[in-house]
Amino acid sequence: MATQQSTSANPKVNYKYRRNKARQEMRTQVTSFALMIFLTLIAFIMVMAGFDKYFVLPVLLVLAAVQVVLQLYNFMHMSHKGHEGVALFLYTGVFIAFITILTFLTIVWW
Amino acid sequence: MSTVAQKKGFLSVLWDYLTTVDHKKIAILYLISGGFFFLVGGIEAMIIRVQLAVPDNSFVSAGLYNELLTMHGTTMIFLAAMPLLFGFMNAVVPLQIGARDVAFPFLNSLGFWLFFFGGIFLNLSWFLGGAPDAGWTSYASLSLASEGHGIDFYVLGLQISGAGTLIAGINFLVTIINMRAPGMTYMRMPLFTWSSFVASALILFAFPPLTVGLFLMLFDRMFGAGFFDVSMGGNTIIWEHLFWIFGHPEVYILILPAFGIFSEIFATFSRKRLFGYAAMVFATVLIGFLGFMVWAHHMFTVGLGPTANAIFAVATMAIAVPTGVKIFNWMLTMWGGSIKFTTPMLYAVAFIPSFVAGGVTGVMLAAAAADYQYHDTYFVVAHFHYVIIGGVVLGLLAGTHFYWPKMFGTMLNETLGKITFWLFLIGFHGTFFIQHFLGLMGMPRRIWKFLPGQGLELPNLISTIGAFFMAVAVIVLLINIVITSVKNERVGNDPWGDGRTLEWAISSPPPFYNFKQLPLVRGLDPYWIEKMEGNTKMTPAEPIGDIHMPNNSFIPFVMSLGLFIAAFGAMYQVDWRASDGESFVWALPVLVIGMLITLGSMAVRSLKDDHGYHIHKEDLMEDEEGGRD
Amino acid sequence: MDTQHKFTSRTWPESPEKTTLEGKNKFLGFWLFLGGETVLFASLFATYLALKDKVPSDSHKLAADMFELPLVFIMTMLLLTSSLTSVYAMYHMKNYNFQKMKTWLIITVGLGLAFLGFEIYEFNHYVHEYEHTFTSSAFGSAFYTLVGFHGGHVVIGLGWFLLLLIRNSKRGLDLYNAPKFFVASLYWHFIDVVWVFIFTVVYLMGMVG
Numbered sequence: 015m016a017t018q019q020s021t022s023a024n025p026k027v028n029y030k031y032r033r034n035k036a037r038q039e040m041r042t043q044v045t046s047f048a049l050m051i052f053l054t055l056i057a058f059i060m061v062m063a064g065f066d067k068y069f070v071l072p073v074l075l076v077l078a079a080v081q082v083v084l085q086l087y088n089f090m091h092m093s094h095k096g097h098e099g100v101a102l103f104l105y106t107g108v109f110i111a112f113i114t115i116l117t118f119l120t121i122v123w124w
Numbered sequence: 125m126s127t128v129a130q131k132k133g134f135l136s137v138l139w140d141y142l143t144t145v146d147h148k149k150i151a152i153l154y155l156i157s158g159g160f161f162f163l164v165g166g167i168e169a170m171i172i173r174v175q176l177a178v179p180d181n182s183f184v185s186a187g188l189y190n191e192l193l194t195m196h197g198t199t200m201i202f203l204a205a206m207p208l209l210f211g212f213m214n215a216v217v218p219l220q221i222g223a224r225d226v227a228f229p230f231l232n233s234l235g236f237w238l239f240f241f242g243g244i245f246l247n248l249s250w251f252l253g254g255a256p257d258a259g260w261t262s263y264a265s266l267s268l269a270s271e272g273h274g275i276d277f278y279v280l281g282l283q284i285s286g287a288g289t290l291i292a293g294i295n296f297l298v299t300i301i302n303m304r305a306p307g308m309t310y311m312r313m314p315l316f317t318w319s320s321f322v323a324s325a326l327i328l329f330a331f332p333p334l335t336v337g338l339f340l341m342l343f344d345r346m347f348g349a350g351f352f353d354v355s356m357g358g359n360t361i362i363w364e365h366l367f368w369i370f371g372h373p374e375v376y377i378l379i380l381p382a383f384g385i386f387s388e389i390f391a392t393f394s395r396k397r398l399f400g401y402a403a404m405v406f407a408t409v410l411i412g413f414l415g416f417m418v419w420a421h422h423m424f425t426v427g428l429g430p431t432a433n434a435i436f437a438v439a440t441m442a443i444a445v446p447t448g449v450k451i452f453n454w455m456l457t458m459w460g461g462s463i464k465f466t467t468p469m470l471y472a473v474a475f476i477p478s479f480v481a482g483g484v485t486g487v488m489l490a491a492a493a494a495d496y497q498y499h500d501t502y503f504v505v506a507h508f509h510y511v512i513i514g515g516v517v518l519g520l521l522a523g524t525h526f527y528w529p530k531m532f533g534t535m536l537n538e539t540l541g542k543i544t545f546w547l548f549l550i551g552f553h554g555t556f557f558i559q560h561f562l563g564l565m566g567m568p569r570r571i572w573k574f575l576p577g578q579g580l581e582l583p584n585l586i587s588t589i590g591a592f593f594m595a596v597a598v599i600v601l602l603i604n605i606v607i608t609s610v611k612n613e614r615v616g617n618d619p620w621g622d623g624r625t626l627e628w629a630i631s632s633p634p635p636f637y638n639f640k641q642l643p644l645v646r647g648l649d650p651y652w653i654e655k656m657e658g659n660t661k662m663t664p665a666e667p668i669g670d671i672h673m674p675n676n677s678f679i680p681f682v683m684s685l686g687l688f689i690a691a692f693g694a695m696y697q698v699d700w701r702a703s704d705g706e707s708f709v710w711a712l713p714v715l716v717i718g719m720l721i722t723l724g725s726m727a728v729r730s731l732k733d734d735h736g737y738h739i740h741k742e743d744l745m746e747d748e749e750g751g752r753d
Numbered sequence: 754m755d756t757q758h759k760f761t762s763r764t765w766p767e768s769p770e771k772t773t774l775e776g777k778n779k780f781l782g783f784w785l786f787l788g789g790e791t792v793l794f795a796s797l798f799a800t801y802l803a804l805k806d807k808v809p810s811d812s813h814k815l816a817a818d819m820f821e822l823p824l825v826f827i828m829t830m831l832l833l834t835s836s837l838t839s840v841y842a843m844y845h846m847k848n849y850n851f852q853k854m855k856t857w858l859i860i861t862v863g864l865g866l867a868f869l870g871f872e873i874y875e876f877n878h879y880v881h882e883y884e885h886t887f888t889s890s891a892f893g894s895a896f897y898t899l900v901g902f903h904g905g906h907v908v909i910g911l912g913w914f915l916l917l918l919i920r921n922s923k924r925g926l927d928l929y930n931a932p933k934f935f936v937a938s939l940y941w942h943f944i945d946v947v948w949v950f951i952f953t954v955v956y957l958m959g960m961v962g
Contacts, residue, residue: 111795118799332793349894357807357891
């Protein structure tokens, strides 16, 4: 991370290229937004339609996970370079979050 | 900005320290306040031991005894051990990685003042109606029943100082990731930096559960919530889990930097490269990781079921493996080395058997079935004092002697240092070794008095005598510090003569901008490499240029003060509401004023640009000697 | 590079948030903070799941009796959209278009305020309609704490955006404030991440049972 350099040594050279790339990326962002809305809709419809509990619960969690991945990797730019340290710490946090929640679902006397 | 030395009055020195953002001065602040709380916690320990010296004693009352044991644990863990480690981390880590400063100097200062005011708030409970009395773990079923404001002081004080700790942890992580000098790769970082890095990562993930736990406790006690209240559907085990999800990593937060200090000392005074460096790094990371996997071994007797107990027992025993790797690496570092028994080295050598003893009882306790026998007896007290004193406190004392010249530019007296060492070591084993047997004989922990005729008299008396040895040792250390400071014989860059890492390549104490030119690191133990090649100093990695420095700021102090004031309001508004607005009418205004002070100073910080200043090249050239402020 | 240096859209670096050392530190430090926040919210979620529907007597309402999905759906749409608008703001920040960035941020703040309004309405509704309060049961305490912590984050996020907008409204973008805008938008996205789990775990799974 410390060695990561900005590519903007001479920004004028690649100005057009950069603008284009940014615009394309923005298009991806809008696509992922549409996907997120779509996933949310599925989630709500599934619950309102009253499908079987053991079908709905896992699917809901998968939908949420996909949304969060979109949010993290697209909206929060984790797909860009220079996020290796970030990913390491975030996933460690997610792992500890997971065992915490698992604990509270299993061994708090209920 | 000229760096010419000036004689300063007391007030200007005080102001300098209140506003400083320099990691070396913040280190001194941590050292002083951590040392102060260490003495407070030590006095509490002495009163406990006096009360238990003879059977059926009435030196203190039962209620006061509960407060003393609670405050002894809380003070020692949160307000003494951790800040003292932060002191050394602040003093040493930026120098070891060849950085000009930490990543966030302002936040560094804020972290200190939050800790400081949190600690003061917690200790003011002694004068304001009684200290917390539910043990340092403050289990909910007990602490919800505790009358008065003791537990409220605990909750609010730890919340404030915990925020400071979290800030400090993030600061060190970013510093170590982003601010390393050219050539200082991860696998060239000194072990103290590595262990500080892992400890900071543990802080980052362990303190949020504590924050949540404290909030829930606060809501239950002050706002009528029902998290832990069974009659409202609550569950008291939630607190225990949250507390230990924090609490177990916390002991690794304490021990890992101590391991780091010892690793530096072993290599330095064996005059040998640390044996198995890569294995040491891996073991440190592994201990940090496993440290999150084992918290429920504090709760074996809660009734989590045999499956959960078995999983946590196995995970706990697994930690013995990387710890064993470390022990052997330290011994093999000494093997064949040309050992110098300086005071820090004496502590390091004594640490190995002491800590192993604590580790062995740890594995005993990890056997869940056997733990039903040991649980809540003096065996547990003996165990955790062996790891905390035998590991952390010996590490802190070793670090004090080892890094004193780097922090203050003068050496602590070696003879007095060795006297301290022997008194402390004898006192420590005298106090706690016998407690293993007290525990096996069935003496419960946290007990106010014991009865005569049960065979507990002599061991308890021996234990108390041992405690006095430790107290005398600490007094000798204080005398040593006073004598050393009065004499003030200045020393050079590398006063031990065998420094290996970058901090010994710079003057003692270093100039406020640290390295004039960032050093070029060519391998592990960079200063040693240069010395072996006949160089007297590091090869610079850059030409002399302007150095960007952060401005001093009074805002961290004010921000923390605001929270300190607000905490009083938050606490006494309970009485205000209980009295239907009759008394304590000032509580709510105080809460509001405190929060306004904090939020206001945050706003000032955001609205007013702070670009820092530059030390110009010409001034740096003039200041050829460095080391003057 | 000097932080007060004035740029044009052509000289503006590609990653203005990470061009200076201060920016790099801020960027990494804030991500680490979000890692810690993950554990903070996990603790709150865990507490909520352990205390869900734990009430002292049968007269208390449970999750499935109270939650209204249309309301939650609207709130979700508001927050998701505000996440996209803040992406737009950062897109213009990277293009050195301060005016457009400001506009998108103001829209973000507006959506956030609307979300907050619905949340206040929702809480108020539960309290008065179902007597489901913070102190009525462990379930109530856990529900309001979890959702309230998220709401508190929304308030802080809004305040942060507003403060940045007011402070920098006249001076435009430079390498001193670009990292600040970027980090604030990261915070806003993280709030959305937490909300995804709240609407899934608390509301949808609460309705399913």
